[in-house]
Structures are given as structure tokens and as C-alpha cells.
Amino acid sequence: MLSPQVLSKGDQSAILRPDRLTTSDGRRITHIPLAAIQEVRPDGDTVLTIVLTDGVPRRLTGGNAYAASAFLTALTAALPEQRDPAGSALITTEEGGSIIKVWQVWCGALALYHPNGKRAGWYKYTDTSGNEHTTGYGANRATEEIHVVYDAESPTFSLAAEPLSSTVVKHVLGGGASLTILGLGLWGVLAPYI
Structure with a gap:
């Protein structure tokens, strides 16, 4: 196919x-x-x-x-x-889908909630020459289809493109969690001296 x-x-x-x-x-x-x-x-x-x-x-x-x-x-x-x-x-x-679902996915509900009822471990894609390849990038997404971007000269190297809103939410939440952990660590180290 x-x-x-x-x-x-x-x-x-x-x-x-x-x-x-x-x-x-x-x-x-x-x-x-x-x-x-x-x-x-x-x-x-x-x-x-x-x-x-x-x-x-x-x-x-x-x-x-x-x-x-x-x-x-x-x-x-x-x-x-x-x-x-x-x-x-x-x-x-x-x-299209509700924005709330995006927040549910990026807030950790991905492990519990999958709209299609299954979790994909890998995806198949066909290059312009008709050869099939598989990619694990983008695994565990809540969708059956992803947009794969690959190098035409080396089709086995591929990435799954993400919407800008999902990328921003993922990095903002990840950065916020990292800064929170860093702040708590600094507080734990510096609290005895304050």
C-alpha cells in the first residue's frame, strides 16, 4: 500500500x-x-x-x-x-479535533487516552521510488497517521513533523518542569544558609 x-x-x-x-x-x-x-x-x-x-x-x-x-x-x-x-x-x-485533547496528550494523559483505541509502535511510509520504510519516530502518538519528512537521497532517515502548537506546548511544559526542578534543587541546597 x-x-x-x-x-x-x-x-x-x-x-x-x-x-x-x-x-x-x-x-x-x-x-x-x-x-x-x-x-x-x-x-x-x-x-x-x-x-x-x-x-x-x-x-x-x-x-x-x-x-x-x-x-x-x-x-x-x-x-x-x-x-x-x-x-x-x-x-x-x-x-477538526478539540484543543482540549492536545492538552490532555501533553499533560501526560497520552499513556491512558488514545482516541483510536490503540498505540502505534512504528509507522510505515513509502518513498517517491515506491520503497516501503518504517520509522519509530513519533511512536505512541494518539493517531493512526503522521506526516513523515525524509531525505530523498537517504529515505531511511526520517522525522515525524509536529504541528507548531504541539511543539510549543511540549517545550513550554518541559522547560517549565525543568526550571521547577532546578528551583527546588537550589532551594534544597541554599535553604540551610539563608
């Missing part, structure tokens, strides 16, 4: 699945059936414009020119012969 093609920049991402294009902008997730897409064209080096069958354009922003070009090629190849003229009427939009 091939990994889905992903195009992302910041909090915006687009994931090409076998039957649809899933875009997310922050917490808003949009599902666009491939049959509702008339064409995809580049709009600069890192931006793609999707034209729906009813003529409505949608923009996808990529992080770099190579990723945008690869996504354009994959999406164009995935478009079906039969298109549905309904276009925008076929699009569904939903709100």
Missing part, C-alpha cells in the same frame, strides 16, 4: 487519497472527491490552483517547488476519466 501524497506549509496541508483530496487549514478539514476536480495547474513555484468542475478555484500552498511539482503530477495522474459536474456541491467540510 502506498503512502498518501502530502503537500503542506505551516498549518495548511493537502493529502491525496485514492478517492479524494483532503485539505486542512488549522482545525477545518475539507474533503474534495477527485471526480469534482476538473484540472490542477501551477500558480507560481509553490502554489497549486484546483479548478472544480463547476469552475470554482481553490488554492493549495506548498512548502517548496519540488513538493508542489510532485503533488501536481500525482494529483493530475489520480484524476478519474469521469467527472461529476456538481463540483462544489460534493465538497464536505468538518471541524
